Amino acid sequence: MKFKTKWRYFLMTVVVLITLPVKNIGAIELIDTELIEPFKSDLTVEELVEALPEDASLDDPALMLINRENRLEADLDMEFAWTGTGHAYNANIFEEFNALITAAEQAGYYFETVSAHRTIAYQAMNFDSRYNMYIADGYSDADAFYMTDMFIAPADATEHSTGLAFDLLGTDWQEYGRDLHQAYGQYGSAIWLAENGHDYGFILRYLEGKAHITGYEYEPWHIRYVGKDHASFMYEHGLTLEEYLALINLRDTAEV
Numbered sequence: 574m575k576f577k578t579k580w581r582y583f584l585m586t587v588v589v590l591i592t593l594p595v596k597n598i599g600a601i602e603l604i605d606t607e608l609i610e611p612f613k614s615d616l617t618v619e620e621l622v623e624a625l626p627e628d629a630s631l632d633d634p635a636l637m638l639i640n641r642e643n644r645l646e647a648d649l650d651m652e653f654a655w656t657g658t659g660h661a662y663n664a665n666i667f668e669e670f671n672a673l674i675t676a677a678e679q680a681g682y683y684f685e686t687v688s689a690h691r692t693i694a695y696q697a698m699n700f701d702s703r704y705n706m707y708i709a710d711g712y713s714d715a716d717a718f719y720m721t722d723m724f725i726a727p728a729d730a731t732e733h734s735t736g737l738a739f740d741l742l743g744t745d746w747q748e749y750g751r752d753l754h755q756a757y758g759q760y761g762s763a764i765w766l767a768e769n770g771h772d773y774g775f776i777l778r779y780l781e782g783k784a785h786i787t788g789y790e791y792e793p794w795h796i797r798y799v800g801k802d803h804a805s806f807m808y809e810h811g812l813t814l815e816e817y818l819a820l821i822n823l824r825d826t827a828e829v
């Protein structure tokens with residue numbers, strides 16, 4: 574028993590490679606390929622398919638898709654690591670997350686984690702509290718729901734559940750007491766994150782002008798771990814995770 578406890582402690586504190594269970598999410602609902610619009614790339618969809626990293630797979634746990642069309646049935650089982658602010662995240666990416674934070678510091682940017690892993694129950698509370706705030710401000714039910722829904726995912730539709738997503742704010746923005754706001758995207762730390770996160774396996778998940786694909790408005794603070802090769806490909810071609818997965822699916826289903 575002693576050994577087991579020790580081993581458990583080790584799991585909780587050090588990076589351990591475990592497989593994310595994917596059984597709690599059903600078959601992936603992918604976007605129509607007509608929606609793919611790589612805004613930084615001159616390549617056609619066919620050329621992008623050709624250029625995909627060889628190991629890109631719909632079954633890769635790091636590419637798990639959770640959005641309004643792909644909802645979780647139950648909280649995922651995982652080991653946790655914790656950020657400096659005490660937010661839990663998936664221990665599988667302990668090294669990658671810390672490498673990102675260290676690189677940012679070397680570039681002169683200091684990030685605070687505002688949010689990382691969330692359970693379904695926590696997200697439900699999150700949604701309700703924003704909704705109730707709008708109701709208290711005098712908005713109608715419909716307006717309060719609409720405004721909440723623009724930024725806050727329904728309980729079972731947030732990828733924060735994967736433990737691979739983080740909301741980060743730089744101290745260059747936070748020192749003015751500012752919170753999650755799109756204007757943050759103009760600040761040095763946010764620009765650094767958007768341009769360099771892919772080197773550590775992270776993408777800016779909700780890109781400007783892609784809300785019709787991701788289901789969420791532009792969020793300069795929300796990053797998602799997908800793995801270095803995938804992140805670099807998405808960054809280089811201006812693709813969202815939804816578009817990337819649709820490309821993989823095209824490759825897999827193409828007639829030879």
Ligand SMILES: [Zn+2]
Pocket residue numbers: 688733738739740794795796
């Ligand atoms: Zn977020």
